[in-house]
Amino acid sequence: MEINVFDFALRSQELDAAGYAFYVVDPAEMYPAMIEYATAVIEANDMSRVPRDQRGYVATLRPLGDLSAAAVHVDSATDLDGREKILETLRLWFTRLLKTAVAEPIGLRITSDDPAVLAYWRLRPKA
């Protein structure tokens, strides 16, 4: 039940003038890693091991069922709401984990050189 956010959050530059440390994250790495981590935390079912400021993510995700379903790109309107909620919660959780690990203000760029990857991890298909 461990995750090392620096496995996929790459430092892109030193602190800028305002004091932010910048990181680049590929959604094709971040989301699957967070799905695996969140699933493990939920299955462990031991909130005492979850930092207080992260318990809300567990509470949000637990009722949503199999988180791995969010790793599948869907176009169906019926599945979009659940997938969006899962992915948004995982992004917030990841951001908090990274911010905690860095211990400085952070700038984060979620991106990929591959447009297909960006489209795949989009919360909702473009109209």
Add this chain to the structure above:
Amino acid sequence: MASLITNRGAYLLLGFAFRGTAVPTNYYLALATNGTPPTVDSNLISDCTQIATGNGYSAGGVSLTPGATDFDTYTEDDANDRALVRIKDITFTASGGNLPASGSGARWTLLTDDNATVNSRQVLAAHDLTSDRTVSDGQDLTIQDIEIRASTV
């Protein structure tokens, strides 16, 4: 968490960036009930209903300073064509009784400018806390993951 930037907020933010309008020395994060839910058309804090003051809440809320300390995370999200800035965690501690001291619980946060007259502060953004929140004496109400989002599509 549902959130919105008000039309006034979008106008002000563009003014700060391109018109050269002076950025407020401070922003404020206020708490509001669902009595008059904020909408994109909300202009002033008086258009909404702040929670009752006292027991750990002062009219207008808490001060935020522009910069890395209080706005501690910036995100550029190419997958979703948007940019986000997140406010640090804000904690209100109930002291002397329930927070809010009376009336309905906190349902919304309001990000405002710093006009000296609280009711005249302009609302830039609002965030839905999804239910009325009340904490008892000595307990904390911690607001986390408040993000201001600019979408490009």
